[in-house]
Amino acid sequence: MKPENQELRVIDTAHLIGEVEDFRNKGYRLVNVSCTRAGEEFEISYSFELDLRFENIRIIIPPDADIPSISGIYWGAFIYENEMHDLFGVHVRGMNIDFKGNLIRTTVPYPFRNTSFKGEGPCQDR
Amino acid sequence: MSRQIVMPFGPQHPVLPEPIHLDLVLEDETVVDVIPSIGYVHRGLETLVEKRQFPEYVYIAERTCGICSFIHGMTYCQGVERVMGLEVPERAHYLRTIWSEYSRLHSHLLWLGLFADGMGFENLFMNAWKHREFVLDVMEETTGGRVIQGSCKVGGVRRDIDQETLKKMERDLKGFEKGLKEMANVFLNDDSIASRLRGVGVLSRNDAYVCGAVGPTGRGSGVPIDIRMTGYAAYGEVDFSPVVEEDGDCYARCAVRVNELFSSIEIIRQLIDRIPGGEIEVKVKGNPDGEYFSRSEQPRGELVHYVKGNGTKYLARSRIRTPTLTNIPPLVKMLQGCELADVPVIVLSIDPCIGCMER
Amino acid sequence: MTFLKKSPWLLHYDASSCNGCDIEVLACLTPLYDVERFGIINTGNPKHADVFVVTGGVNEQNREVIRNIYEQIPEPKVVVAVGICATSGGIFRECYNMSGGIDQLIPVDVYVPGCAARPESIIDGIVKSLEILEEKRIQMKERARQIKQGRSPGGGER
Numbered sequence: 001m002k003p004e005n006q007e008l009r010v011i012d013t014a015h016l017i018g019e020v021e022d023f024r025n026k027g028y029r030l031v032n033v034s035c036t037r038a039g040e041e042f043e044i045s046y047s048f049e050l051d052l053r054f055e056n057i058r059i060i061i062p063p064d065a066d067i068p069s070i071s072g073i074y075w076g077a078f079i080y081e082n083e084m085h086d087l088f089g090v091h092v093r094g095m096n097i098d099f100k101g102n103l104i105r106t107t108v109p110y111p112f113r114n115t116s117f118k119g120e121g122p123c124q125d126r
Numbered sequence: 127m128s129r130q131i132v133m134p135f136g137p138q139h140p141v142l143p144e145p146i147h148l149d150l151v152l153e154d155e156t157v158v159d160v161i162p163s164i165g166y167v168h169r170g171l172e173t174l175v176e177k178r179q180f181p182e183y184v185y186i187a188e189r190t191c192g193i194c195s196f197i198h199g200m201t202y203c204q205g206v207e208r209v210m211g212l213e214v215p216e217r218a219h220y221l222r223t224i225w226s227e228y229s230r231l232h233s234h235l236l237w238l239g240l241f242a243d244g245m246g247f248e249n250l251f252m253n254a255w256k257h258r259e260f261v262l263d264v265m266e267e268t269t270g271g272r273v274i275q276g277s278c279k280v281g282g283v284r285r286d287i288d289q290e291t292l293k294k295m296e297r298d299l300k301g302f303e304k305g306l307k308e309m310a311n312v313f314l315n316d317d318s319i320a321s322r323l324r325g326v327g328v329l330s331r332n333d334a335y336v337c338g339a340v341g342p343t344g345r346g347s348g349v350p351i352d353i354r355m356t357g358y359a360a361y362g363e364v365d366f367s368p369v370v371e372e373d374g375d376c377y378a379r380c381a382v383r384v385n386e387l388f389s390s391i392e393i394i395r396q397l398i399d400r401i402p403g404g405e406i407e408v409k410v411k412g413n414p415d416g417e418y419f420s421r422s423e424q425p426r427g428e429l430v431h432y433v434k435g436n437g438t439k440y441l442a443r444s445r446i447r448t449p450t451l452t453n454i455p456p457l458v459k460m461l462q463g464c465e466l467a468d469v470p471v472i473v474l475s476i477d478p479c480i481g482c483m484e485r
Numbered sequence: 486m487t488f489l490k491k492s493p494w495l496l497h498y499d500a501s502s503c504n505g506c507d508i509e510v511l512a513c514l515t516p517l518y519d520v521e522r523f524g525i526i527n528t529g530n531p532k533h534a535d536v537f538v539v540t541g542g543v544n545e546q547n548r549e550v551i552r553n554i555y556e557q558i559p560e561p562k563v564v565v566a567v568g569i570c571a572t573s574g575g576i577f578r579e580c581y582n583m584s585g586g587i588d589q590l591i592p593v594d595v596y597v598p599g600c601a602a603r604p605e606s607i608i609d610g611i612v613k614s615l616e617i618l619e620e621k622r623i624q625m626k627e628r629a630r631q632i633k634q635g636r637s638p639g640g641g642e643r
Binding site: 036052077102106 | 162163164168170172173174176177335337338339351355356358418419421428430432434442443445447451452454455456484
């Protein structure tokens with residue numbers, strides 16, 4: 001097994017669009033946009049790939065902040081951004097196709113923000 | 127200019143066993159726009175990561191999708207192993223690779239059958255599923271499960287395959303391949319299939335790249351993305367090249383999958399020839415602390431399992447980015463401007479796996 | 486099954502299943518298991534169906550869809566819950582978006598456990614459901630006869 005090198009840079013939200021445009025111009029492909037709750041903040045990671053080189057950039061935002069959409073640069077990014085909005089409640093400005101919270105319809109609004117379960121306690125504690 | 131009407135497609139639709147809902151905006155018989163809406167199968171299984179310990183979450187990861195379940199489990203395990211710095215024995219890597227190639231065979235045959243059914247070619251559907259039973263028998267013999275195997279775990283694999291069974295598997299591949307060749311001939315050279323598929327749902331190379339198409343959907347449009355080339359598990363030790371077609375229509379995507387069947391068989395042969403002896407698992411000590419994007423090539427395309435540990439038994443986050451989710455924007459592009467009668471075939475041609483997509 | 490006079494058709498709906506059970510339900514129809522030799526056909530139209538096969542548990546989104554399909558199937562009808570998720574919610578029972586098994590929503594006649602349920606046990610379950618279907622048919626006939634004779638059907642409507 002060959003381990004893969006994965007670069008990760010944390011950048012400022014204001015530089016996001018510029019950085020993503022750089023990746024686009026170099027010919028990178030958008031692999032993934034993922035959101036993670038880290039304490040009180042959200043980490044949003046954008047992953048790109050070119051010729052099997054895998055690179056990530058990350059922005060860290062407070063929960064009520066809004067972020068610019070990258071769907072103007074990568075057309076297909078709307079699916080990740082809408083998903084992020086529906087599950088985490090991250091507001092994304094200027095998506096090319098905005099489902100307004102109707103892509104994944106859930107019972108609880110923004111379920112991944114504060115996760116809840118049916119039933120109490122761990123399932124099995126060894 | 128004629129009037130526009132909105133026609134619903136799904137969620138329960140004869141062509142797809144799974145629920146997906148599309149609102150098709152029609153102008154006469156032509157589709158001008160498509161609005162997908164999902165959530166019929168959404169379970170929210172990523173949240174269970176806070177409820178199950180990391181070795182147990184493998185079972186949840188495997189049940190993201192029943193069709194490519196082994197590869198889900200394996201990708202998750204690879205992520206956790208990388209975070210924990212575990213060195214998995216070579217033999218375990220080989221066994222994992224053999225099982226994931228059998229999964230690919232089973233998934234592609236399943237898709238070819240459903241695709242033939244979608245075109246109304248019932249006979250071919252039955253034929254593809256007859257061949258698929260051979261793969262499921264091998265799975266059952268070696269892992270104990272037909273569609274959900276449960277043979278992968280953090281640190282290695284649960285079961286070994288003895289030398290005799292490996293030899294038998296290799297012998298049986300010959301007859302299997304012969305049957306597949308006959309079937310492939312129909313898919314690739316039959317006139318009625320070609321006229322149903324050629325020029326339908328064209329996705330240009332540039333669109334495929336900008337929309338982020340992966341797997342056979344991307345490779346059918348000439349984008350040679352195959353994560354197996356990174357050499358995860360034992361893929362670094364076998365010789366193969368990604369199957370790529372240039373046309374970008376439904377026929378090209380079908381041809382990619384048909385040809386991948388034979389490439390998978392070739393990979394399995396090489397693996398069985400070269401498999402080393404030794405242990406099949408290592409002992410897991412401690413808890414994961416750190417993060418990793420674990421990537422692999424599923425039958426439908428690139429799969430990303432993001433795992434983040436915080437030093438406890440419970441992971442902080444698992445994010446599963448499945449290929450079908452990524453292939454939805456290309457699907458929207460393909461459907462714009464097609465005929466209403468072609469919609470089922472085009473939707474099927476990306477090999478949608480809704481269970482995966484909505485998690 | 487010798488008593489069976491008609492060929493039962495089934496309608497399969499994937500509630501929030503992982504596909505494992507779905508492909509096993511489909512595998513029942515294909516050459517190795519081939520339930521078509523018993524006259525069982527998988528149909529896409531609820532109006533044609535007698536047996537409603539559901540895989541996966543109910544989530545909040547497909548509640549209405551399942552109820553809608555169930556109501557469209559003409560009487561007599563039987564419901565078969567295939568797989569452990571359809572029976573109780575299974576491995577996903579704690580997820581926020583799941584409400585549990587199919588019996589939370591519609592009456593279930595036969596439960597087929599397993600993850601994923603094997604084709605053999607699915608066929609067993611469906612054969613069992615056919616006995617129940619035949620019983621329901623006889624009961625329906627009886628009720629119709631009583632109404633014809635001017636007597637009110639005893640026991641109330643189901």
